[in-house]
Amino acid sequence: MVKKTLIPIGPYHPLQEEPELFKLYCEGEIVKDIKWETGYNHRGIEKLSEKKTYDQSFFLVERICGICSTSHPFAFANAIEEIGNIEITNRAKYIRSIIGELERIHSHLLWVGLAGHFLGYNTVFMWAWKYREPVLDLFEMISGNRNSYAMFKVGGVRRDIENNKISQITPVLDLVKKKTDMLVGAVMDDPVLHARTKGVGVLTKQDIIDYAAVGPTARASGIDVDIRRDDPYAAYPLVNWKVITAEKGDVFAKAEVRLLEMYESISIIEQCLEGLKKEKEGDINVKVKDIPAGWGTGRAEAPRGEVFHYVLSDGSNSPARHKIRAPSYTNIATFKKSCIGQTISDATISLAAVDPCYCCTERMAVAYDSKTGDKILNGNELIALSAKKTQNIKNQF
Amino acid sequence: MDEPVSYYRNSAFIFWILKIKNVGFKEFCFKKSLWLFHFGGASCNNCDIEILDCLTPRYDLERFGMLLIGSIRHADVLLVNGSINQRDKSRLLELYEQAPKPIVVVAIGACGCTGGIFAEGDTFAGPVDKLIPVDAYIPGCPPKPEAILAGIVKLLNK
Ligand code: SF4
Numbered sequence: 189m190v191k192k193t194l195i196p197i198g199p200y201h202p203l204q205e206e207p208e209l210f211k212l213y214c215e216g217e218i219v220k221d222i223k224w225e226t227g228y229n230h231r232g233i234e235k236l237s238e239k240k241t242y243d244q245s246f247f248l249v250e251r252i253c254g255i256c257s258t259s260h261p262f263a264f265a266n267a268i269e270e271i272g273n274i275e276i277t278n279r280a281k282y283i284r285s286i287i288g289e290l291e292r293i294h295s296h297l298l299w300v301g302l303a304g305h306f307l308g309y310n311t312v313f314m315w316a317w318k319y320r321e322p323v324l325d326l327f328e329m330i331s332g333n334r335n336s337y338a339m340f341k342v343g344g345v346r347r348d349i350e351n352n353k354i355s356q357i358t359p360v361l362d363l364v365k366k367k368t369d370m371l372v373g374a375v376m377d378d379p380v381l382h383a384r385t386k387g388v389g390v391l392t393k394q395d396i397i398d399y400a401a402v403g404p405t406a407r408a409s410g411i412d413v414d415i416r417r418d419d420p421y422a423a424y425p426l427v428n429w430k431v432i433t434a435e436k437g438d439v440f441a442k443a444e445v446r447l448l449e450m451y452e453s454i455s456i457i458e459q460c461l462e463g464l465k466k467e468k469e470g471d472i473n474v475k476v477k478d479i480p481a482g483w484g485t486g487r488a489e490a491p492r493g494e495v496f497h498y499v500l501s502d503g504s505n506s507p508a509r510h511k512i513r514a515p516s517y518t519n520i521a522t523f524k525k526s527c528i529g530q531t532i533s534d535a536t537i538s539l540a541a542v543d544p545c546y547c548c549t550e551r552m553a554v555a556y557d558s559k560t561g562d563k564i565l566n567g568n569e570l571i572a573l574s575a576k577k578t579q580n581i582k583n584q585f
Numbered sequence: 586m587d588e589p590v591s592y593y594r595n596s597a598f599i600f601w602i603l604k605i606k607n608v609g610f611k612e613f614c615f616k617k618s619l620w621l622f623h624f625g626g627a628s629c630n631n632c633d634i635e636i637l638d639c640l641t642p643r644y645d646l647e648r649f650g651m652l653l654i655g656s657i658r659h660a661d662v663l664l665v666n667g668s669i670n671q672r673d674k675s676r677l678l679e680l681y682e683q684a685p686k687p688i689v690v691v692a693i694g695a696c697g698c699t700g701g702i703f704a705e706g707d708t709f710a711g712p713v714d715k716l717i718p719v720d721a722y723i724p725g726c727p728p729k730p731e732a733i734l735a736g737i738v739k740l741l742n743k
Contacts, residue, residue, distance in 0.1 A: 199676065200623075200624055200625070200676070200680070206625055206628075206630055206633060207625050207626070207627075207673070227672050228626075228627065228670075228672055228673055228676075229626075229627045229628070229667075229670075230627060230670055230672070230708050231627045231668060231670060231703045231706050231708060231709070232703075232706040232707040232708050232709075233703075233706070235706070235707055236702075236703070236705060236706050236707075239705060247702065248702055251629040251631075251701075251702055251703075251726075252629060253629055253630055254628075254629045254630035254631025254632070254633075254634055254727065255630060255631075255634065257629075257631070298634070313641075314641055314642055317637075317638065317641035317642075318641055318642045318643060321641075321643050334635075334727070334729060335631045335634070335635070335727055336629075336631060336726060336727065545630070
């Protein structure tokens with residue numbers, strides 16, 4: 189009988205910037221099973237959100253994930269605006285889309301860099317991250333911060349992109365386009381990268397459907413799904429763009445989808461900037477009196493796939509219940525398909541290919557470790573939590 | 586082994602250097618080439634990314650001889666970012682125990698310094714400085730890479 193070896197990756201591993209633990213069960217070189225443990229990143233955001241007002245919650249949902257720090261407020265705003273039936277101005281729509289697409293560009297560049305790093309191509313890592321900087325500079329110019337932009341609010345955006353700033357944005361877009369050309373050339377034409385990524389971590393169409401994967405992971409396997417088109421929001425119906433798909437479903441296809449998506453994003457931003465010029469400056473807000481009781485759902489296409497927010501309102505100024513589902517939550521499950529049967533050296537890139545984001549995924553505290561039966565959040569704490577909740581409810585009556 | 590290595594192996598040689606330079610052992614060790622270990626607690630990922638960003642061409646942390654390394658046992662500096670939740674707490678304490686002393690602990694970001702926006706959370710287990718001694722705080726949400734660099738370089742000169 190072949191001996192099984194357990195290879196733990198993480199939780200604090202220099203390659204991963206986030207804490208999570210993978211256990212690869214290997215026979216020889218081949219990965220036979222994979223388990224992953226999260227919880228290192230759980231912050232109780234859904235609960236926290238109930239303690240905050242709608243306006244404060246925007247700063248909180250922004251901090252669910254640093255890379256998607258637009259997508260979550262985007263979906264949250266969509267949800268609240270659905271409850272209140274709020275229609276925002278065109279200028280706010282354009283600004284929202286611009287921020288969303290800039291984020292997609294910087295996130296995809298970040299991914300290309302990390303993927304190169306995982307493959308041992310540190311040059312790609314350095315390049316991609318170097319050309320990500322101008323995009324972050326744009327963010328700093330528009331919002332005042334490199335990450336966590338605090339641009340969103342109920343009924344519009346917080347800051348305007350003045351028309352005289354537009355001339356500063358376009359040269360950066362041109363630069364990004366040129367450098368994307370270079371990266372595309374470097375990735376698509378390199379025979380070594382082809383050998384490392386083609387046929388690795390393949391997810392078939394059926395796998396995607398079985399695991400309900402979303403975003404570029406699904407699009408790389410030929411599933412044509414994009415919330416921006418399927419459930420239009422913000423300025424996406426107002427501009428021309430197309431959904432990029434690929435057929436193969438391997439790591440290379442995922443890279444291809446992401447790289448080509450960056451061109452689409454650039455073109456969306458350019459069209460939005462044109463649109464901005466036609467709208468009146470400063471017209472970025474509609475006044476919102478209060479949020480009626482009811483519930484609403486909001487969806488947004490994050491760089492990694494569909495972000496879903498459900499908000500239940502009881503008519504007060506903070507959410508009564510807030511449920512969040514991030515794209516990585518479903519995408520991570522595809523590891524079971526993409527990694528098993530691979531060699532260990534291919535496992536890391538297969539893991540990285542879906543661009544997993546753990547801080548997005550950490551929505552639920554696991555109370556028991558399934559294998560050892562250990563309590564991760566111990567019994568007393570759970571009981572205390574439950575007692576506190578009962579007390580809170582009692583206080584309301 | 587070639588010569589210099591065997592010289593450094595010789596502890597008498599090190600004591601000699603310490604004597605002629607008139608510095609303490611700790612100052613001598615912390616003078617150059619700090620190695621950093623990065624512990625990302627329950628963070629939003631931005632601080633983690635800004636730390637990685639320090640390595641990339643625009644900021645280039647490595648020109649100070651600093652390296653991000655994979656084992657706490659080789660580290661001179663422990664960078665902690667993110668709020669610490671109940672699950673991270675024991676791991677952080679364990680890491681601190683395993684670290685070679687003296688070690689410099691740097692708390693990065695609003696979360697690392699105080700718990701930030703997550704301090705009211707149900708799983709929050711206390712800001713970093715309640716758990717382990719912290720030598721430097723770098724505030725910001727997230728701090729810019731320049732701020733992180735400035736903080737660490739300030740430590741170098743301390
Ligand atoms: S300080 Fe801000 S950016 Fe850093 S981990 Fe905390 S919430 Fe994220």
